[in-house]
Amino acid sequence: MRRKRWSRFPEPHPAATTDRFRMTHEHRLRFKTLVMVSLMVVCANLGDLMLKRGMLQIGAVQLTPSGIGHALLSTIHNGTIWLGILFLIGFTLSYMTAVSWADYSYVMPAGAFGYAVQTMLAVVVLHEAVNALRWIGVTLIVVGVLLVGQTHPSTTKPRPVTA
Amino acid sequence: MIKVVLMLAFFICASTGGEIAMTHGMKQVGEPESFCPMALFRFIGKAVRSSWVWFALPLMAASFYSLLVLLSWAPLSVVIPASAFNYVVGTFGAKYLLKENVTAKRWMGVIMVCIGVTLVLITG
Numbered sequence: 001m002r003r004k005r006w007s008r009f010p011e012p013h014p015a016a017t018t019d020r021f022r023m024t025h026e027h028r029l030r031f032k033t034l035v036m037v038s039l040m041v042v043c044a045n046l047g048d049l050m051l052k053r054g055m056l057q058i059g060a061v062q063l064t065p066s067g068i069g070h071a072l073l074s075t076i077h078n079g080t081i082w083l084g085i086l087f088l089i090g091f092t093l094s095y096m097t098a099v100s101w102a103d104y105s106y107v108m109p110a111g112a113f114g115y116a117v118q119t120m121l122a123v124v125v126l127h128e129a130v131n132a133l134r135w136i137g138v139t140l141i142v143v144g145v146l147l148v149g150q151t152h153p154s155t156t157k158p159r160p161v162t163a
Numbered sequence: 164m165i166k167v168v169l170m171l172a173f174f175i176c177a178s179t180g181g182e183i184a185m186t187h188g189m190k191q192v193g194e195p196e197s198f199c200p201m202a203l204f205r206f207i208g209k210a211v212r213s214s215w216v217w218f219a220l221p222l223m224a225a226s227f228y229s230l231l232v233l234l235s236w237a238p239l240s241v242v243i244p245a246s247a248f249n250y251v252v253g254t255f256g257a258k259y260l261l262k263e264n265v266t267a268k269r270w271m272g273v274i275m276v277c278i279g280v281t282l283v284l285i286t287g
Contacts (some may be wrong), residue, residue, distance in 0.1 A: 096185065096210055099199055101194040104186040105257035105265050109276040115283045130286075137282025144275030149267050155264035156190065 026152070029101065033152035033153045036098035037107060041114040045121075048086030090113045102153040115143045167237045171245050174229040180251050183256045188215025190261075241259030243284040251275040 059077060061071040075081050098107045116138045122128040180235045192213055195206035210216050254273045257263040 040224075093207070096196065096216075097206070098190050099186040100192055101187040103257060103263045104182060104261055105254045105269060105273065106262050108182065108253050108257075109273050112250070112276045114278050119283060133282055134286040137204060137279045137286065140237055140275045140279030141283065142279075144272040144277075144279055147272030147275065149272075151272075152264075152267055152270045 029153050033098060033102045033106070033110075036094050037101075037113070040091055040098065040107075040111050041117060043087045043094060043112050043120060044047045044111070047084045047087030047091055050080050050087060052125045054081035054084055085111040101116055103155055106148060106151065112141055113145045115144075120151050167241070170229055170233050170236065171242075174226055174233060175245070175249055175252055177229060178226035178246075178274040179253045179256050180221045181226055181246075182253060183260055184222060185236070186261060188213040188219060191215065195285045227234050227279070230264035240285060244281045247277050250280070 054075070057080060058071060058074045061067060095107070095111075119130055119134060119138050123130055189210065192206070192209045196202045228277065230242070230246060233245075250273050254265055258265045
């Protein structure tokens with residue numbers, strides 16, 4: 001007869017272990033989705049900001065063949081624009097990574113949180129005046145993202161490619 | 164007027180279609196094994212070999228350029244709500260094409276985000 005190993009703690013019930021596993025898995029899923037969506041928001045906002053700054057350095061583009069050619073050359077030689085492009089590549093990669101495990105209908109609205117962050121930055125950093133309608137919009141976005149965030153990030157199973 | 168409506172329809176189809184194709188492709192690729200540089204390079208390599216990703220990229224580029232064209236044709240108050248409507252069309256696509264389980268709570272969140280983005284962009 002096999003002797004039962006002495007333990008200070010009783011053996012956990014198998015169902016409890018499964019539940020604990022499920023909770024850990026869900027927390028991990030939520031955490032990595034949150035990290036990727038945050039990365040998406042940061043990269044998209046910084047990318048847009050850098051592109052705007054770069055285009056301001058270049059100046060207004062003249063809609064003539066020589067004007068467009070000059071603008072194209074200027075953008076190629078502008079470091080700020082390249083930095084913006086790098087951030088936008090970062091956005092695309094983090095978006096692709098997020099939808100590799102999370103639902104599209106979860107990632108897409110969560111990404112809209114960037115509009116709320118932009119408004120907050122405009123108020124806190126640039127001391128811009130924001131009207132009531134915009135605050136209502138920001139509130140709706142935040143509440144909407146929180147509602148979507150309460151649902152399960154992944155409701156489909158990954159479909160591996162069959163060779 | 165008709166050309167604006169047609170371009171709006173094209174923009175919504177290209178934008179939603181591109182993102183749904185990208186999601187479908189990335190679901191086939193699967194998530195990265197880990198977040199170490201080598202695993203991430205392998206993940207990007209697999210994504211680059213996915214035909215769905217290559218189908219999605221031109222659609223996303225087309226949606227970007229059609230948005231620029233729309234902005235030059237129609238006022239912002241028309242273009243912005245239409246582009247925010249993408250959230251609703253995208254959720255329908257996720258439900259019926261990607262077979263995602265879109266609960267009532269998620270629908271409510273999507274609609275609130277859609278209205279919120281419209282208000283923020285119009286007042287911006």
